[in-house]
Amino acid sequence: MSPAKLEAVTSIVSRLSDDLQYGTLQPEKRDTLLEELKIYGRDPSFADPIFTKDGIKTLSRHAFDSSSDTTAQNALRVLCNALLLKPETRQSFVSTGYALKACRRLQNNNPDDEFLVSRLLLLSTYGTNIDMPKLVEAEQLANTLANNLARHAERLSSESTSKANANPMLDMALVETLKLFFNATQYAPDNISSFEPAIPHITTILCSLSLPSQQTKTPLDPPFGLLINALMNLKFSSSTAKDAVYPPSSPFSVADRLIQLLVLSMKAYSSADLEQIVSPLVCVLSAVHEDAPAPVRKSIRDALLPTESDREDVLGKTDTLPSRLLRNWTNPEAPELGKAISHLYFDMSDKDPSTFVKNVGYGYASGFLFQKGINIDPHTIKNSEEAEGSDGVREIRRPVNPITGQFLDTEKPVEMPEMTDEEKEREAERLFVLFERLKKTGIIDVQNPVEQAMREGQFEELSDDE
Incomplete structure (x- = not known):
């Protein structure tokens, strides 16, 4: 099977490459080949042609130059899987220059595109030289992410939203968008103000979702932890941010929600998990407290x-x-x-x-x-x-x-039991040595109490037989 798999993958990648130059494939056949390639690519062994620079470029061209949404999304699925399984392919994708077109495709208002392209760009931020500030400035990535989050906020805050009829791809797209949002703020710190329009949508989603149950062992599972991370690098000092974090109609809502999550998290997570999972929540709560109006600051202090x-x-x-x-x-x-x-x-x-x-x-x-x-x-x-x-x-x-x-x-x-005279003497000697060492460090300048007691006659010289 292994040599046969390699031969099949080589043939498919070659046919997809030729199709870009000569248009040799019918749309249905092209999509069938991409579906087959996706299955082969789930296991990278004997699938090397997918992960080469030429293979990544071929897939990128089908993903972003095709006029067919089906073809583009099929190619995107193979690409995302390749970048996940083989980290070296991430730089190969960035080198194609298609990250710019990826930002444009992210504007399609299509949950499948949002999920796939957000994941592709997210993976491209690890171990590559991707120019995130350029994507923010030239392709308005921050605005695109804010617009996508706005749609999720409207959906989740709507009372008419029915969970029975919900599209699971929408929730998956939200998760990938939040992950990409955090990484974008990490890698474009000088453009942080460009991400400010997203704050109202993030806080709306945060306060619209039902809280995890008291019994849950992972209260910061997606999307809650990702919403917290998305706020991590943002500033709340501008009037726009303050209106979102301390809305006039319910100024305590965001702070209260953060504290509720903190209560659940401090009970649920082990020490090993607290570091990575709960630290961002405490940092965001600190930032919310810093810029909060006096009544909100008081409510946070009353709780903590x-x-x-x-x-x-x-x-x-x-x-x-x-x-x-x-x-x-x-x-x-x-x-x-x-x-x-x-x-x-x-x-x-x-x-x-x-x-x-x-x-x-x-x-x-x-x-x-x-x-x-x-x-x-x-x-x-x-x-x-x-x-x-x-x-x-x-x-x-x-x-x-x-x-x-x-x-x-x-x-x-x-x-404590009364100390014997010998124990008192040994303790006095230990204290004397300790204070002398501390004085030599220069950290503190303190009078040695044993030395002071000796000068004041509080020590009595005992004879050898006592």
Whole structure:
């Protein structure tokens, strides 16, 4: 079968190539050959002619120069499969120059074309020298993607949409469009403003879809995770963006939807999955908070800052959303998520170190502040009614341990056996050595408490027999 397969593939690619030059094939026969080639191409073994530069060019010409939609789509299916299975073919396609025509075909308002061409362009962004800014500027790719998303937003927000009669290709096309949208914003960062018209459509889709169930194990499966990614690189500071993210008729809708997804995600995903899947959600929520009007900022803080019930114990010990976020602050399996969470909480504290420590405790805040080069002594921060009425901190009416964030009146005394004299002496020696090492690093300038105690006569010299 293998030599026979190679012979068949070679013959089909040759006939398709000759057809481009001489017009030797009838439309039905051409489409039949492309269908056969698609089947052969599912397994790249003994199908080499498909994956050569000439093979990719032949398929590209049938995909974008044919007057028949059927022929074009059949060729596109073979092309997409080739670029998926053989990464080296991606540069071969980009080198043909047909990415420009692909952008034009993406304007057809046809779900099959949208699905196939979006996937083709998406695959072409990996490991190639594709000029994404040129596609955005010369072929208006950003506008095309926005228009395609607009149609999906209109469809999904319509109350008359019937799931029973829905075309599954429409949902598949939406998924590929969102993937391409994210990659386009990644590879054309200087053209990011060109993608702004898509924001209203992305937020409409985000808020129109039914939330995943409480029992789902993957709440950010497509399209939710892809909608979040599509917002990742965008700015929300312009009036157009603000009207979309904080619409006057329902200014809390987008922020509330993001928080709902965050609640589901923090419960559903394991530590290994949080890093890649949930980090973008936290980043987008941070961006939404940054440009939000005051009432929306307050609603986000009310949902994410530790509550009084959280402070009945050391922060991060309860099962609430704020506690789950704090526990992942230093999750070694999700360092980027930890960074995103710490930046979000610093922003919710109005970027004020004192407020930041009040909100999360010095234990969580210290590492972030050290990386930022901000020095602050937690014991200099008043810890009770002083926070009342502050915009950046939840109102606290009871004294709080500035290190742990726990209410002082709920702390339990630590029961430890009395140390022997030898243990006390060894502990004093360890402390002395530790502080001497810290002083030599230059990181801190602190009085060694053991040395100070010796000078103040708090140490007693014992005889050898004592």
